[in-house]
Amino acid sequence: MFAIYLVVTLLTSAINGLAAIANFSGHEYPKSQADKLRVPRSWMRPLGALLAAGALGLLAGFAVPVLGALAAAGLVLYFLGALWAHLRVRDYQLGPWAAFFCLPVAALAVSLAYHGPW
Known part of the structure; x- marks a missing residue:
């Protein structure tokens, strides 16, 4: 069980960390998504x-499990x-969103299964 917890948590952290870097660096993909979803580009850094x-x-959840579950x-x-932002502008191309959404859901499920619900 620990191996699954470790892999899912590290993968989720890495993918979201890379997405944060893309937002901070002004990469074209987050900018195009912001424009498509009519989100101000000034929100890119706070979202990152x-x-x-x-x-x-x-x-941090490896040291303090509650932090990992809360994250x-x-x-x-x-x-x-x-x-909600995608649906608000009637953008139903949700493949990338689903991939990004499933990772933290899996991380939360594995964390709760491994550590228990507090």
Whole structure:
């Protein structure tokens, strides 16, 4: 069980950390998504900070399990907000969103299964 917890948590942290870096560096993909979803580009850094906090919180969960579970839950809420943004503009191409959403859901489930619900 620990191996699954380790792999899912590290993968989720890495993917969200890379997404945060893309937001911070001004990569074209987050900019195009912001434009498509009619989200102000000025929000890219704060949204990147939320992704980075989630990624770091998942890693901190190895030392303090509650932090990891809370970080995973926060990322789940983040991506539910992203779903709302997609649906608000009637963008139903949700493949990339689904991939990003499933990772923190899996991390939360594995964390709760491994550590128990507090």
